[in-house]
Amino acid sequence: MTEATKQTGQTEQLDLLYSETEEDLRAAVRALLADRAGHQDLLGRIETESPYVPGLWKALAGDMGAAGLLVPEKLGGQGASHREAAVVLEELGRAVTPAPYLTSAVVATETLLALAGESAPATELLSGLASGRTVAVLVLPLSAHPYAAQPTTSSVVGVADAVAADVLLVSRADGLYAVPAAEATVEPQTPLDLTRPLAKVSTEAGSGTRLAGPDEAAAAIRRGLLAGAGLLASEQLGLAEWCLEETVRHTRERHQFNRPVGSFQALKHRMAQLWLDVVGARAAARAAAEALATDSPDAPLTVAVAQAYCSKVAVRAAEECVQLHGGIGMTWEHPAHLALKRAKSDQLALGSAGRHQDAIAALVDLPAPQVEVIGAR
Amino acid sequence: MTDAEEIRSLTRQLLADNPPATTDRTDFLKARFDAGLAWVHYPVGLGGLAAPRALQAVVDTELAAAGAPDNDPRRIGIGLGMAAPTLLAYGSEEVKRRFLRPLWVGEEVWCQLFSEPGAGSDLAALGTRAVRDGEDWVVDGQKVWTSSAHVARWAILIARTDPDVPKHRGITYFVCDMTDPGVEVRPLRQITGEAEFNEVFLSGVRIPDAHRLGEIGDGWRVAQTTLMNERVSIGGARIPREGGMIGKAATTWRERPELRTHDLHRRLLDLWVDAEVARLTGERLRQQLVAGQPGPEGSAMKLGFARLNQAISGLEVELLGEEGLLYGEWEMRRPDLVDFTGRDAGYRYLRSKGNSIEGGTTEVLLNIVAERVLGLPSEPRNDKDVAWKDLAR
Numbered sequence: 001m002t003e004a005t006k007q008t009g010q011t012e013q014l015d016l017l018y019s020e021t022e023e024d025l026r027a028a029v030r031a032l033l034a035d036r037a038g039h040q041d042l043l044g045r046i047e048t049e050s051p052y053v054p055g056l057w058k059a060l061a062g063d064m065g066a067a068g069l070l071v072p073e074k075l076g077g078q079g080a081s082h083r084e085a086a087v088v089l090e091e092l093g094r095a096v097t098p099a100p101y102l103t104s105a106v107v108a109t110e111t112l113l114a115l116a117g118e119s120a121p122a123t124e125l126l127s128g129l130a131s132g133r134t135v136a137v138l139v140l141p142l143s144a145h146p147y148a149a150q151p152t153t154s155s156v157v158g159v160a161d162a163v164a165a166d167v168l169l170v171s172r173a174d175g176l177y178a179v180p181a182a183e184a185t186v187e188p189q190t191p192l193d194l195t196r197p198l199a200k201v202s203t204e205a206g207s208g209t210r211l212a213g214p215d216e217a218a219a220a221i222r223r224g225l226l227a228g229a230g231l232l233a234s235e236q237l238g239l240a241e242w243c244l245e246e247t248v249r250h251t252r253e254r255h256q257f258n259r260p261v262g263s264f265q266a267l268k269h270r271m272a273q274l275w276l277d278v279v280g281a282r283a284a285a286r287a288a289a290e291a292l293a294t295d296s297p298d299a300p301l302t303v304a305v306a307q308a309y310c311s312k313v314a315v316r317a318a319e320e321c322v323q324l325h326g327g328i329g330m331t332w333e334h335p336a337h338l339a340l341k342r343a344k345s346d347q348l349a350l351g352s353a354g355r356h357q358d359a360i361a362a363l364v365d366l367p368a369p370q371v372e373v374i375g376a377r
Numbered sequence: 378m379t380d381a382e383e384i385r386s387l388t389r390q391l392l393a394d395n396p397p398a399t400t401d402r403t404d405f406l407k408a409r410f411d412a413g414l415a416w417v418h419y420p421v422g423l424g425g426l427a428a429p430r431a432l433q434a435v436v437d438t439e440l441a442a443a444g445a446p447d448n449d450p451r452r453i454g455i456g457l458g459m460a461a462p463t464l465l466a467y468g469s470e471e472v473k474r475r476f477l478r479p480l481w482v483g484e485e486v487w488c489q490l491f492s493e494p495g496a497g498s499d500l501a502a503l504g505t506r507a508v509r510d511g512e513d514w515v516v517d518g519q520k521v522w523t524s525s526a527h528v529a530r531w532a533i534l535i536a537r538t539d540p541d542v543p544k545h546r547g548i549t550y551f552v553c554d555m556t557d558p559g560v561e562v563r564p565l566r567q568i569t570g571e572a573e574f575n576e577v578f579l580s581g582v583r584i585p586d587a588h589r590l591g592e593i594g595d596g597w598r599v600a601q602t603t604l605m606n607e608r609v610s611i612g613g614a615r616i617p618r619e620g621g622m623i624g625k626a627a628t629t630w631r632e633r634p635e636l637r638t639h640d641l642h643r644r645l646l647d648l649w650v651d652a653e654v655a656r657l658t659g660e661r662l663r664q665q666l667v668a669g670q671p672g673p674e675g676s677a678m679k680l681g682f683a684r685l686n687q688a689i690s691g692l693e694v695e696l697l698g699e700e701g702l703l704y705g706e707w708e709m710r711r712p713d714l715v716d717f718t719g720r721d722a723g724y725r726y727l728r729s730k731g732n733s734i735e736g737g738t739t740e741v742l743l744n745i746v747a748e749r750v751l752g753l754p755s756e757p758r759n760d761k762d763v764a765w766k767d768l769a770r
């Protein structure tokens with residue numbers, strides 16, 4: 001970002017609408033998820049060994065081509081962009097679907113895209129990911145964010161979707177390695193969000209294939225995490241939208257005091273406020289997807305704004321959903337808790353709102369105070 | 378005559394016939410009106426070309442590039458945004474020809490006589506009476522929150538013509554002459570010290586029946602046209618980042634390191650993000666309108682704008698420390714224009730309190746969003762089938 005854009009904020013025009021193709025893609029993904037991975041299906045699966053619906057990944061990633069949206073056709077992908085991937089994530093967020101889409105088709109894919117061309121093994125791995133045949137995840141905690149150097153320990157906890165991965169991308173002191181899952185130790189942990197499995201991943205030093213040296217790897221990982229954070233905003237948008245729709249539906253139907261509870265102003269105002277938040281979240285999430293898709297110099301700021309805003313909206317929407325459902329919202333049988341747990345976990349994923357605000361402070365020159373307190377001790 | 382090329386060529390012809398550098402401002406505006414380039418979506422002969430509204434941008438771009446004068450839309454906003462669409466929809470041919478040209482040119486300022494001391498959010502409960510007397514109506518009552526009343530030549534007015542039917546059904550809509558001897562305008566001083574608004578007392582004001590808009594008793598429906606047309610700036614200027622009130626606070630933060638505290642930093646960043654998201658929301662709404670897909674998001678803008686202005690200006694007063702304890706001046710003034718970001722932080726803080734009240738309170742707008750956008754049921758009501766005269770007041 002230049003000094004001029006920092007100060008005056010002259011921004012290029014971002015297309016914030018949905019194209020017809022994007023709406024078609026949305027309809028296709030929504031129909032697939034409704035058919036194969038409804039909330040009742042998930043409630044039946046989340047406490048089994050694997051929450052992933054069998055066959056769903058192949059249908060979504062392979063048959064529908066969703067895994068290859070970010071990858072150019074010459075590298076085996078669909079040659080689409082972050083805008084389309086964002087629409088897929090909106091739908092996965094609405095349905096709270098367990099699928100390694102954000103982790104493999106966005107973060108790992110974007111990381112490999114940064115290396116493709118330089119590294120033959122990265123290029124080959126990328127075509128596997130683009131077709132959906134291979135699932136790969138970056139071995140970093142789900143909370144890893146693009147604003148810090150990444151740790152290079154041999155054992156990492158909180159790795160999302162590692163249990164579904166064929167290949168693990170491991171950051172070591174001497175660069176980035178692709179380690180086959182069979183050569184790594186993956187120990188499942190008990191996650192707050194049962195729809196996004198977490199695991200402790202340990203690999204032996206020297207195992208796997210080296211894809212890049214340390215500097216190149218760090219830049220590629222940063223790019224992967226930035227794209228992940230930007231598109232996570234769309235997942236959060238979809239989730240918030242579902243929470244609002246369900247809450248409106250419930251409060252229209254539920255009667256107490258001889259009237260629909262949704263006719264009480266105290267409740268209506270909360271839902272109307274949530275709608276305002278969702279309207280804002282849509283603009284912020286679309287801006288982030290578009291800025292990533294067009295490789296805008298504004299992308300880091302736009303992504304940070306989208307995360308700082310959308311992660312709060314998703315949590316608020318899920319919390320309101322539970323509260324305005326009353327007792328039923330507190331039960332295991334109602335899907336509201338799936339959304340609440342996903343939203344709360346997403347709040348930490350790829351950098352908390354506070355981390356992104358710190359980045360904004362640096363990007364737009366609103367520095368924190370240097371405070372000296374005299375006489376305070 | 379709807380093609381962009383034709384409109385561009387008409388605009389260039391206007392500029393050639395009336396060079397802005399050597400033409401009197403009012404003469405230029407009259408010529409523009411007569412060329413149909415005032416508002417191209419209006420009918421031919423009434424300042425328009427019956428063209429799609431989006432083509433107005435063609436005219437505006439050409440004229441701006443040529444340095445042509447505009448009609449200072451901020452000064453005549455009520456006329457342009459509220460009176461004109463209602464005159465167009467409900468006025469007789471004679472009424473439209475008499476009023477629209479001086480309205481658009483800015484020779485005649487309009488104001489709106491709707492709200493009353495006893496009818497704010499519940500506008501339909503209004504009690505100003507209009508009684509038929511031969512070919513005239515005689516009006517008595519009190520209106521309030523009337524901006525521009527002290528400079529207005531004409532007003533749009535709603536008054537009760539039948540107190541014996543439920544409130545929404547006994548209202549009639551008129552054009553009121555503000556120079557009538559029965560009209561008295563008094564400044565209404567606000568918490569800022571200024572008097573942007575007025576109280577208007579109507580005592581035996583005579584309005585010819587020819588200045589009635591719509592049927593007798595149908596004024597509520599006519600007023601909906603007025604209220605729905607509250608100005609939406611289609612294709613308006615894009616707001617730059619930090620373009621609104623947040624820019625003032627951010628600049629102070631950058632220039633005055635000694636004022637910074639951690640608490641203010643966290644709140645400033647929260648508001649910076651909210652302001653940026655509001656900017657993007659406005660930009661998205663603008664793109665939807667341009668693409669011909671208007672959505673209900675417009676109501677989100679007003680609600681968000683009110684909350685943000687209040688929070689940012691409040692933060693600014695705190696940020697300024699001892700300067701925040703001072704106020705520019707309390708002298709009563711009657712400004713012609715309202716500038717939310719004008720003057721000092723203290724003024725902005727006080728003025729922004731009105732943002733969640735004027736043009737529909739935040740509470741009423743949230744009801745509207747809940748019922749019209751989300752489809753939630755309305756509260757049970759006890760005022761719909763009761764004659765106006767029997768309502769509690």
